[in-house]
Amino acid sequence: KAGVTQTPRYLIKTRGQQVTLSCSPISGHRSVSWYQQTPGQGLQFLFEYFSETQRNKGNFPGRFSGRQFSNSRSEMNVSTLELGDSALYLCASSSNWDSLVGYTFGSGTRLTVV
Amino acid sequence: GQQLNQSPQSMFIQEGEDVSMNCTSSSIFNTWLWYKQDPGEGPVLLIALYKAGELTSNGRLTAQFGITRKDSFLNISASIPSDVGIYFCAGQLTGTASKLTFGTGTRLQVTL
Numbered sequence: 726k727a728g729v730t731q732t733p734r735y736l737i738k739t740r741g742q743q744v745t746l747s748c749s750p751i752s753g754h755r756s757v758s759w760y761q762q763t764p765g766q767g768l769q770f771l772f773e774y775f776s777e778t779q780r781n782k783g784n785f786p787g788r789f790s791g792r793q794f795s796n797s798r799s800e801m802n803v804s805t806l807e808l809g810d811s812a813l814y815l816c817a818s819s820s821n822w823d824s825l826v827g828y829t830f831g832s833g834t835r836l837t838v839v
Numbered sequence: 840g841q842q843l844n845q846s847p848q849s850m851f852i853q854e855g856e857d858v859s860m861n862c863t864s865s866s867i868f869n870t871w872l873w874y875k876q877d878p879g880e881g882p883v884l885l886i887a888l889y890k891a892g893e894l895t896s897n898g899r900l901t902a903q904f905g906i907t908r909k910d911s912f913l914n915i916s917a918s919i920p921s922d923v924g925i926y927f928c929a930g931q932l933t934g935t936a937s938k939l940t941f942g943t944g945t946r947l948q949v950t951l
Contacts, residue, residue, distance in 0.1 A: 729881075758938045758939075760939075760941075767941055767942075767943055767944065768882075768927065768929075768939075768941035769941075770938050770939060770940070773938050781938055815881050815882070817881075817938075825870055825872065825887065825931060825939075826887075828872070828884065828939075829884070830874075830881030830882050830883070831881050832879070832880050832881050833879075833880070833881050835879070
């Protein structure tokens, strides 16, 4: 059974640009959550999608957005990149929005903003 | 953002020693999870705790969900070199939008 797949693994962008990250959940999982991991702030919850709808949202500015497709794949977009957006972005999937059973993380996308 | 208080921040131990780390919070959690993260990878679930007072083992790992639902500990017995990594506790707060709130992490280094 394939795990959670995140692409790309590494990305370098310039300040002011925008970026889109992709996450394919485990087959059969319909909930996808996104997290940002930085040395200073640790792992912070961004948002969660289930059935193409945003279910939960963390405390991040509107520059961070996401969406989910009918096949449960999710994308995360960050607009007007800032240096502080450099981080490891992780997604996790689970079977249902209200369940942590089988909650599995991908390997992440390392974003560097220069 | 809110984080759980995890201690110790880092530890150097010798192979074969037992390890203990814990997480505390001022808020009540309805689920506690313990993860291990290797460099450049995502966290991997070690143990999940769903009920106050619950004690669960996974091989050499044992974790407990505190009775007050505000703390949890993880013990690793007879550590081996592959135990090296960063261990995170994570909890799901009742009544909040956050899926998981993570601890600050414990970096474990094992010497031969």
